[in-house]
Amino acid sequence: MNKLDYLRENLEMCDEIILDALTMRYRMIEDITAYKRKKDLPIVQPEEEEKKRRLLLSRMTDHRHTDNVMDVFDSIILNSKKIQSQQIFDYNIVLIGFMGSGKSTISRALSKVFAMDVIEMDQVIADREGMSISEIFEVHGEEYFRNLETELLREMQNRKGVVISCGGGVPMRDENVVEMKKNGKVILLTAAPETILERVRNNHDRPLLENNKNVDFISELMEKRRSKYEAAADIIIQTDGKSEFEICEEIISHAKKQ
Ligand code: S3P
Numbered sequence: 001m002n003k004l005d006y007l008r009e010n011l012e013m014c015d016e017i018i019l020d021a022l023t024m025r026y027r028m029i030e031d032i033t034a035y036k037r038k039k040d041l042p043i044v045q046p047e048e049e050e051k052k053r054r055l056l057l058s059r060m061t062d063h064r065h066t067d068n069v070m071d072v073f074d075s076i077i078l079n080s081k082k083i084q085s086q087q088i089f090d091y092n093i094v095l096i097g098f099m100g101s102g103k104s105t106i107s108r109a110l111s112k113v114f115a116m117d118v119i120e121m122d123q124v125i126a127d128r129e130g131m132s133i134s135e136i137f138e139v140h141g142e143e144y145f146r147n148l149e150t151e152l153l154r155e156m157q158n159r160k161g162v163v164i165s166c167g168g169g170v171p172m173r174d175e176n177v178v179e180m181k182k183n184g185k186v187i188l189l190t191a192a193p194e195t196i197l198e199r200v201r202n203n204h205d206r207p208l209l210e211n212n213k214n215v216d217f218i219s220e221l222m223e224k225r226r227s228k229y230e231a232a233a234d235i236i237i238q239t240d241g242k243s244e245f246e247i248c249e250e251i252i253s254h255a256k257k258q
Pocket residue numbers: 097098099100103122133166167168169170205206207208
């Protein structure tokens with residue numbers, strides 16, 4: 001056998017080892033997730049990830065390829081998260097709630113913890129229209145914006161296992177709620193008007209609140225919307241005083257019961 005053939009054969013052996021190790025790893029991930037769910041243990045343990053990175057770095061003997069190796073591990077971990085989320089959520093997570101109730105924050109947290117894709121409806125609409133939400137309201141009017149929301153929600157029904165962060169007004173249309181429920185669990189995030197005010201105070205892309213940043217206005221609009229929000233929701237989560245991870249765990253704990 002010439003040298004090149006010999007080296008290639010060894011490389012093939014390496015790949016087989018990696019393949020077997022990955023197959024075993026992803027099976028372990030499924031077993032760990034199943035065990036945690038059975039025993040009601042927290043699924044979200046962000047500190048574990050950092051611990052693992054440190055351990056891997058300390059185990060590395062050949063430091064010429066540290067960055068490449070860690071890059072591969074990041075990808076392995078990302079895919080482990082995907083496997084975990086597919087195991088827990090075989091539907092879309094649709095987050096609804098008043099402006100400032102935490103939909104975008106929780107979407108980002110879910111995407112970090114589970115590597116789930118996030119559809120931030122306002123962002124997608126603004127990108128497609130090439131203007132901010134405030135500009136869309138100003139140039140085309142609210143009805144035009146609401147129609148774009150309905151269209152986008154319809155489109156999203158082709159996706160699975162994604163987090164859809166709805167604009168605050170989306171559940172006001174019954175047809176939107178029908179769309180959400182087709183393959184999604186609808187989670188309503190709530191917060192006290194005072195908390196909402198604090199969260200939206202420095203934002204200037206919410207045309208409905210721009211000149212109405214006070215508790216009275218927020219309470220009144222919330223009250224007007226409450227029955228539609230609650231009717232749309234499969235799960236209601238109150239967010240005041242809770243961390244992102246606590247809210248993610250609550251979402252997961254409801255998923256367990258399905
Ligand atoms: C709206 C909420 C906003 C945005 C638009 C209208 C509403 O989204 O869609 O300003 O009617 O409640 P957020 O809830 O993400 O702020």
